Structures are given as structure tokens and as C-alpha cells.
Amino acid sequence: MPKRIFTLVLSVFALLAATAAAGALVRLQEDFANLNVDYWTTVAGVLVAGAMALVALGIGVRFLYFGFFGRHMASDVWLRPILVSIGLFFPGFVVSAFLSILLVSRFWSGRAANFDVALLISMGLGVATSLGGAIWMSQRRSRAAVR
Numbered sequence: 001m002p003k004r005i006f007t008l009v010l011s012v013f014a015l016l017a018a019t020a021a022a023g024a025l026v027r028l029q030e031d032f033a034n035l036n037v038d039y040w041t042t043v044a045g046v047l048v049a050g051a052m053a054l055v056a057l058g059i060g061v062r063f064l065y066f067g068f069f070g071r072h073m074a075s076d077v078w079l080r081p082i083l084v085s086i087g088l089f090f091p092g093f094v095v096s097a098f099l100s101i102l103l104v105s106r107f108w109s110g111r112a113a114n115f116d117v118a119l120l121i122s123m124g125l126g127v128a129t130s131l132g133g134a135i136w137m138s139q140r141r142s143r144a145a146v147r
Helices: 002-032 039-069 079-107 114-146
Strands: none
Touching: 002 039, 039 079, 039 114, 079 114
């Protein structure tokens, strides 16, 4: 019973995070009308916020189901690796953002575009983390099917 209550509390936090990410998505879409903001930066921000909202919503619904019924949801074979892959993008992006900003400011000092380069490096590392997680999950599933 304590596990179910804890899961219900976590599901509320996950659903609040999904709502916050969806609110950020709405605010980011307003930047498409602003001509002073780069188009592709806005597209990347909208895609990241949308992915975070979908993953948080999926996690919240799964936790809510477990909290109410006490058993796990039956999931598709392909859904879990995709959700884990999308969910791993954000930690990879955040961990590498600080280091890439320091690295880029060290080598490209005095240029105005160094922050954009740092964000591109961090996005690339986030995508690499995401792909690594997807490959790991698919190999784990294929090994479990062989057993």
C-alpha cells in the first residue's frame, strides 16, 4: 500500500510537469511570429518541450494506473523504448549544456554565435544519449526474447 501511495504522489508530480511543459510549448509557439528570433531555434525548442510534455504525460498516466489498480499497464513492445529514448534526451542535454558553454566560450571568445554553437553541441549530445538508450532498450528486449 505505501508503494501505491508513493506512486500516486509521483504521478501527480509527473502530470504537473507535463502541464508545465505544455504551457512552455504554448509560449514557445508565440516566437514564430517574432522576426527577431531564429526560426530553427524556435523549432528545436518546440520539439524539445513537446517531447518532454509527452513523456511526462505517459509516465504520469502509467504511475496513476499503478497507484489506483496495483498492477502495471500492459504495454506495447515498441512503446517503452521510445518513451525511454525521448526521456533520456533531456538529461543528456542538460548535463552537457554547462560543459559545452564553457568549452565554446573558451575557444570562440568574442563571437556572438558561441551560445548557439553550445546549444547545438548539447542537442547533439542529447540526441546521442537518446539513441544510445533506444539501442540499449532494444538489445535488452531482443536478448529477453531469445531466452
